[in-house]
Amino acid sequence: MSKQIALDYAEHTAWLLDSALKDAERYRRIAADLVEPGDRRAADIGCGGGGMAVALAGRVAQVVAFDSDPAVLDAARAYAAQCGADLAFALGDIDSGTDALIAALGGPVDLMWAGHVVHHAVDQQAALGALVSALAPGGRLALAEGGIGARVLPWDVGVGRPGLQARLEAAGSERMIAENRERGAVPMPYGWTAALERAGLTEIRTLNEFIDRPAPLTGGTLNEALENLEARVGWFADFLDEDDKAAWKTLLDPESQDWLGRRHDLHHLEVRSIHLGRRPEA
Numbered sequence: 001m002s003k004q005i006a007l008d009y010a011e012h013t014a015w016l017l018d019s020a021l022k023d024a025e026r027y028r029r030i031a032a033d034l035v036e037p038g039d040r041r042a043a044d045i046g047c048g049g050g051g052m053a054v055a056l057a058g059r060v061a062q063v064v065a066f067d068s069d070p071a072v073l074d075a076a077r078a079y080a081a082q083c084g085a086d087l088a089f090a091l092g093d094i095d096s097g098t099d100a101l102i103a104a105l106g107g108p109v110d111l112m113w114a115g116h117v118v119h120h121a122v123d124q125q126a127a128l129g130a131l132v133s134a135l136a137p138g139g140r141l142a143l144a145e146g147g148i149g150a151r152v153l154p155w156d157v158g159v160g161r162p163g164l165q166a167r168l169e170a171a172g173s174e175r176m177i178a179e180n181r182e183r184g185a186v187p188m189p190y191g192w193t194a195a196l197e198r199a200g201l202t203e204i205r206t207l208n209e210f211i212d213r214p215a216p217l218t219g220g221t222l223n224e225a226l227e228n229l230e231a232r233v234g235w236f237a238d239f240l241d242e243d244d245k246a247a248w249k250t251l252l253d254p255e256s257q258d259w260l261g262r263r264h265d266l267h268h269l270e271v272r273s274i275h276l277g278r279r280p281e282a
């Protein structure tokens with residue numbers, strides 16, 4: 001039997017929780033910027049560890065954390081309890097259409113955050129249509145998608161063939177193509193801002209946040225960069241050749257002389273994009 005390509009997020013709850021925790025300050029900052037006076041209800045779609053839902057709690061009267069995976073929702077529930085955040089939780093699928101989505105959310109929302117989830121939809125444009133339909137008139141959708149993944153390594157690290165980082169990114173792209181083929185995804189051959197426009201939003205814009213940590217990385221920033229690499233090597237392993245897999249194994253092994261953690265030339269450069277749009281009032 002062939003191996004399933006789509007990630008099973010129930011197996012990654014620890015990673016999702018860790019991301020929510022690590023990005024807590026960032027989520028708080030973004031939530032403060034996104035909430036407008038008069039907002040009453042917000043939703044975190046594909047909430048994962050619940051990082052944004054927790055950040056929005058207390059800023060509006062009700063926040064719904066929505067995800068398709070019961071184990072992920074349980075993890076988000078535990079994180080919210082730990083943070084003392086009062087959230088509602090909804091199990092649902094962004095591919096299930098407008099009515100199911102609105103019912104799961106308990107009605108329209110003024111602010112919707114969808115972080116790295118819409119690219120998992122079978123029909124991304126249809127899913128965006130459903131999300132927009134679940135917005136109250138004047139409500140906003142904030143879509144965290146795209147950007148540029150973390151670049152950490154010099155081109156030649158002296159282990160394996162130079163260009164390891166570029167081939168890791170290419171493997172991620174191949175994995176996504178295979179996942180889309182596996183679930184019969186509808187192609188969306190245009191960018192996120194065009195997709196928001198087609199979904200009927202106005203005032204579309206993109207906020208790009210540049211993570212700029214020059215070499216040398218030390219302490220927490222070094223750990224974060226290594227964890228980021230390790231996670232991606234794990235997810236994309238089936239799309240790397242044997243030589244690259246062996247090189248990554250050595251580089252990510254703290255027992256190895258070539259462990260990346262011993263280097264002083266790692267950097268963390270990344271762009272995180274948030275695409276925003278507003279549902280017209282009428």
Ligand SMILES: C[S@@+](CC[C@H](N)C(=O)[O-])C[C@H]1O[C@@H](n2cnc3c(N)ncnc32)[C@H](O)[C@@H]1O
Binds near residue numbers: 072
């Ligand atoms: C890459 S994680 C992102 C988690 C979090 N939003 C973040 O940015 O860190 C994707 C999340 O979306 C959920 N998900 C995947 N497909 C979904 C779908 N069709 N409908 C709803 N949630 C989905 C997964 O269970 C997972 O929690």
